[in-house]
Amino acid sequence: MDENDEINSVALPERPKKDGxxxxxxxxxxxxxLEKAQKKSQAAKEPKPAPAxxxxxxxxxxxxxxxxxxxxxxxxxSVYNEKPSERVVTxxxxxxxxxxxxxxxxAIAINFGFARYRHxxxxxxFDDTNPEAEEEKYFTAIEDMIQWLGFTPYKVTYSSDNFxxxxxxAEALIRKVGAYVCHCTDTEIKLQKGGEKGTAxxxxxxxxxxxxxxxxxxxxxxxxxxxxxxxxxxLRMKQDLTDGNPQMWDLAAYRIxxxxxxxxxxxxxxxxxxxxxxxxxxxxxxxxxxxxxxxFQLSRASYEWLCDAVEVYKxxxxxxxxxxxxxxxxxxxxxxxxVEDHHVRGWDDPRLYTLIGLRRRGIPPGAILxxxxxxxxxxxxxSIQIIRFEQSVRRYLEQTxxxxxxxxxxxxxxxxxxxxxxxxxxxxxxxPKDPSFGNHIVPFSxxxxxxxxxxxxxxxKDFFRLAPGKSVGLLKVPFPIKATSFEKDEASGLVTxxxxxxxxxxxxxxxxxxxxxxxxxxxxxxAQCSPIxxxxxxxxxxxxxxxxxxAEGGYLNDINPASEEIYPNAMIxxxxxxxxxxxxxxxxxGEKDVxxxxxxxxxxxxxxxRVGYFCMDRDSKGDKVxxxxxxxxxxxxxxxx
Numbered sequence: 134m135d136e137n138d139e140i141n142s143v144a145l146p147e148r149p150k151k152d153g154x155x156x157x158x159x160x161x162x163x164x165x166x167l168e169k170a171q172k173k174s175q176a177a178k179e180p181k182p183a184p185a186x187x188x189x190x191x192x193x194x195x196x197x198x199x200x201x202x203x204x205x206x207x208x209x210x211s212v213y214n215e216k217p218s219e220r221v222v223t224x225x226x227x228x229x230x231x232x233x234x235x236x237x238x239x240a241i242a243i244n245f246g247f248a249r250y251r252h253x254x255x256x257x258x259f260d261d262t263n264p265e266a267e268e269e270k271y272f273t274a275i276e277d278m279i280q281w282l283g284f285t286p287y288k289v290t291y292s293s294d295n296f297x298x299x300x301x302x303a304e305a306l307i308r309k310v311g312a313y314v315c316h317c318t319d320t321e322i323k324l325q326k327g328g329e330k331g332t333a334x335x336x337x338x339x340x341x342x343x344x345x346x347x348x349x350x351x352x353x354x355x356x357x358x359x360x361x362x363x364x365x366x367x368l369r370m371k372q373d374l375t376d377g378n379p380q381m382w383d384l385a386a387y388r389i390x391x392x393x394x395x396x397x398x399x400x401x402x403x404x405x406x407x408x409x410x411x412x413x414x415x416x417x418x419x420x421x422x423x424x425x426x427x428x429f430q431l432s433r434a435s436y437e438w439l440c441d442a443v444e445v446y447k448x449x450x451x452x453x454x455x456x457x458x459x460x461x462x463x464x465x466x467x468x469x470x471x472v473e474d475h476h477v478r479g480w481d482d483p484r485l486y487t488l489i490g491l492r493r494r495g496i497p498p499g500a501i502l503x504x505x506x507x508x509x510x511x512x513x514x515x516s517i518q519i520i521r522f523e524q525s526v527r528r529y530l531e532q533t534x535x536x537x538x539x540x541x542x543x544x545x546x547x548x549x550x551x552x553x554x555x556x557x558x559x560x561x562x563x564x565p566k567d568p569s570f571g572n573h574i575v576p577f578s579x580x581x582x583x584x585x586x587x588x589x590x591x592x593x594k595d596f597f598r599l600a601p602g603k604s605v606g607l608l609k610v611p612f613p614i615k616a617t618s619f620e621k622d623e624a625s626g627l628v629t630x631x632x633x634x635x636x637x638x639x640x641x642x643x644x645x646x647x648x649x650x651x652x653x654x655x656x657x658x659x660a661q662c663s664p665i666x667x668x669x670x671x672x673x674x675x676x677x678x679x680x681x682x683x684a685e686g687g688y689l690n691d692i693n694p695a696s697e698e699i700y701p702n703a704m705i706x707x708x709x710x711x712x713x714x715x716x717x718x719x720x721x722x723g724e725k726d727v728x729x730x731x732x733x734x735x736x737x738x739x740x741x742x743r744v745g746y747f748c749m750d751r752d753s754k755g756d757k758v759x760x761x762x763x764x765x766x767x768x769x770x771x772x773x774x
Contacts, residue, residue: 224255225256242506247424255284280723281498283723296401307349325339388403458518483495495763497722548579573707573711576663607654
């Protein structure tokens, strides 16, 4: 690696400006002549570009994407144009029965971002209508993730805030002959709808559908008062069985659940369903644009039907394609199995694509929002490979985090012609592209450490790093070193120490032959607490295939046994101490208002030169440093020497 190429990062160029419109020729012949003349003139004025070196592809990054482009064009622009509102009001309505994952980041970005872009407000509304699956830890984690992504809800609300009002509307709907109490079994209800896939026979009405409203009202109150057990009675909406849309086939509005609610205690034994609750809570909160995924496209009919049936304000529901990541699993049930069977450390394991897992891995919140923005918003399902997500994160990190020298598997190099107490201060930039990152000092001494991969016992023509009789540059050290000998452990066969000569000219001149390659290193200087020892965790894909659920034997049989590699004896330079004090890196989104010294470990992010992007893990305690690899360097796949 050439010293001038020690950090492979290029500032993003400005978007190219469009040329002014040329006058249109009056005929095709004139147009052809004009084009030829322009090309000839341009060729004469402009020098020919130097031919690219064979085998090298120029590293030209794409033009930067407008961070608000997803709201200025496409689906969200059309949604607003369909209903321009002076006061845009949206909501993000998660069920508090699990941890959010990468797919939810799109819903958060759309609902909170759309409201912010249109100078409106967005509610965080917990859809807490199922006490059997809800836990306090999920409420806390969801709110925490929204804040982390840089959004602040206008107000945090709960569907349970409206239980009394919803019950009153349910009774009103019964009186309007718009709902009835049903005592059918699950099997009977499926048959009424034509069977499992609607092919078992014609649809037909529930035998209780035409019972008098007064009777249904009595039975509904009996449900509330504890006369029936779960699944013995339901309140169903009286919709349109002739409609081709299954969401109009007399959906359940209320069911019996005997578990106490986390907010209302034992007050209720009946709870409203999503189909009854969602649209009415949207109406109560004056939502202008109810934005949800296309899974609920068919539900728009029942959404609008119910608002009309109980005569309340009807928000506009529109649906966008959800975000799905291939090569992993996002299902709550499958994630729970991975956690319970100890395939991963927990819900925040960095190999999972839960948002708490991505945060622990070190993915910045701004990188997630940038990724969602890059993808744009449409009605199509967006299935993205993990590699594309990591490419987006890598581009983000290239511009926003400092750089340090890190050795995964260090070996000592003793420089025999330096005094035992030799220490020289070497100044290194945290970023060669951005001076605002600042510089720091590291010690160069008689003993330095290099990575084991940077030394070979037997040299070859295609190897440009350290080998016996060969010189190599140490990053920013004034002169190169030449390996003279090495020692090995007989039992393991591993090199234990390399001896070298510092090639500083004896005549005191600064002239020397510049080495072909510069490598990272860490000096040994106890007085400066160098090196810093660390455990490094390299995370690889948790699954071996792009579709783990289709694997023979199921997704658990597709688990990659090498999804985590641990380097227990890694070393890092002392610049880590300064970037810890200056964290978070970067100061953006939900991490921008964090006070210095109070940032979470995951905000201590940096590029380990020639190794990858890293952050500190929460397992770091006292002098123990644990690092997680966020993503690899893009050079890794093609690195051959």
